[in-house]
Amino acid sequence: MKQDTDMNRRRFLGQTAGVAGLTIVPGVMLYEVQARPADQAASSSVRWGMLIDTRQCDTGCTDCVTACKTENGWGSTETKSSPEQQAQWIRKVKLTDKQTGHVQSLPLMCQHCETPPCVDVCPTGASMKRADGIVLVDKHICIGCRYCMMACPYKARSFIHEPLTDQKPHAPRGVGTVESCTLCVHRIDKDGTPACVEACNAEGHKAMYFGNLNDPDSDISKHLKQHGGEQIRADLGLNTGVRYQGL
Amino acid sequence: MVFFCKYMHKLVTLAGVSLLLPLTSQAVDLMPVIPKAKGQQCVESTDKMRRNHMEYILHQRNDTLRKGIRTPKYSLKKCIECHNAPDKDNRVAHISSKQDHFCSSCHTYVAVKIDCFECHADKPKKTQYHPTSREGH
Numbered sequence: 415m416k417q418d419t420d421m422n423r424r425r426f427l428g429q430t431a432g433v434a435g436l437t438i439v440p441g442v443m444l445y446e447v448q449a450r451p452a453d454q455a456a457s458s459s460v461r462w463g464m465l466i467d468t469r470q471c472d473t474g475c476t477d478c479v480t481a482c483k484t485e486n487g488w489g490s491t492e493t494k495s496s497p498e499q500q501a502q503w504i505r506k507v508k509l510t511d512k513q514t515g516h517v518q519s520l521p522l523m524c525q526h527c528e529t530p531p532c533v534d535v536c537p538t539g540a541s542m543k544r545a546d547g548i549v550l551v552d553k554h555i556c557i558g559c560r561y562c563m564m565a566c567p568y569k570a571r572s573f574i575h576e577p578l579t580d581q582k583p584h585a586p587r588g589v590g591t592v593e594s595c596t597l598c599v600h601r602i603d604k605d606g607t608p609a610c611v612e613a614c615n616a617e618g619h620k621a622m623y624f625g626n627l628n629d630p631d632s633d634i635s636k637h638l639k640q641h642g643g644e645q646i647r648a649d650l651g652l653n654t655g656v657r658y659q660g661l
Numbered sequence: 662m663v664f665f666c667k668y669m670h671k672l673v674t675l676a677g678v679s680l681l682l683p684l685t686s687q688a689v690d691l692m693p694v695i696p697k698a699k700g701q702q703c704v705e706s707t708d709k710m711r712r713n714h715m716e717y718i719l720h721q722r723n724d725t726l727r728k729g730i731r732t733p734k735y736s737l738k739k740c741i742e743c744h745n746a747p748d749k750d751n752r753v754a755h756i757s758s759k760q761d762h763f764c765s766s767c768h769t770y771v772a773v774k775i776d777c778f779e780c781h782a783d784k785p786k787k788t789q790y791h792p793t794s795r796e797g798h
């Protein structure tokens with residue numbers, strides 16, 4: 415209940431600030447959107463999100479998955495684990511309508527919920543949501559119990575079963591801990607874009623958008639306002655940060 | 662007699678030196694060989710770093726992961742970039758190398774186990790492990 419009140423207040427304040435900004439000096443931005451300084455904490459005035467246009471997502475294309483593997487160093491590193499045990503930060507899912515034969519393809523990863531079930535069930539506080547909406551695992555205090563893996567409706571988390579070496583300096587990952595999509599938090603903190611979105615756009619597929627859901631002028635917000643975006647398992651009321659079009 | 666005394670004195674000294682020599686060389690072997698850092702000056706003085714480095718990186722890890730504060734001063738990534746700098750062939754030591762890796766050389770000596778590098782990279786980006794440094798792997 416307390417959390418709801420806070421969220422409503424935040425929304426109200428955000429909207430009021432937005433309206434004030436527009437009415438005081440019409441046509442002139444009062445502030446410039448800049449990268450957050452390194453010594454400043456992430457703020458809840460921002461909520462990072464992603465929009466995936468499944469109509470643009472080709473069934474055979476795995477560019478986003480490959481980009482994620484290369485960026486974060488998962489995939490080929492777990493040599494002793496079985497395929498069921500190997501990490502999957504992002505995967506391509508194919509949906510076939512048995513009645514009509516219509517096939518859809520979409521990338522599925524951590525949906526960065528506003529009220530994440532993985533955070534609810536974590537006994538140590540390792541599973542956490544950052545102020546700007548990114549859901550992460552604090553591997554320093556993760557005990558590897560895997561409750562979060564059971565709780566996640568999207569099967570977005572993986573457990574590392576074997577000792578790893580030669581990790582990427584920006585993406586620490588190790589045995590006995592749970593991991594998932596970080597929305598490329600190391601890139602976001604430097605005003606960058608997640609590797610999957612970058613790869614998708616670089617190849618010209620234009621099936622993925624990334625941006626601030628709280629900013630009505632961001633590309634992603636405009637797209638969502640105009641065309642709408644569905645949540646997977648919207649019935650759970652998790653208010654996911656990752657939205658899909660064309661489902 | 663005087664001659665004898667002089668002779669004895671020399672003999673005792675010689676014996677002493679010969680006894681001491683193996684001891685000193687053993688002691689030297691036991692001391693950690695700390696690889697030299699790339700930079701000129703660390704973020705704090707050596708005595709502060711020796712006593713408090715664990716506190717600095719513990720504080721930084723919470724700030725970075727939970728709040729997104731990525732100041733370079735106490736960043737583990739920066740420690741590694743400076744203290745495990747590549748040689749001319751772009752090769753660096755692996756954490757399992759008890760002699761060559763900055764962290765493990767000292768931590769082996771003081772018998773304090775660290776698990777930082779079960780997850781964190783023990784080498785800077787775009788470097789290769791030295792083939793002789795991966796003992797036990």
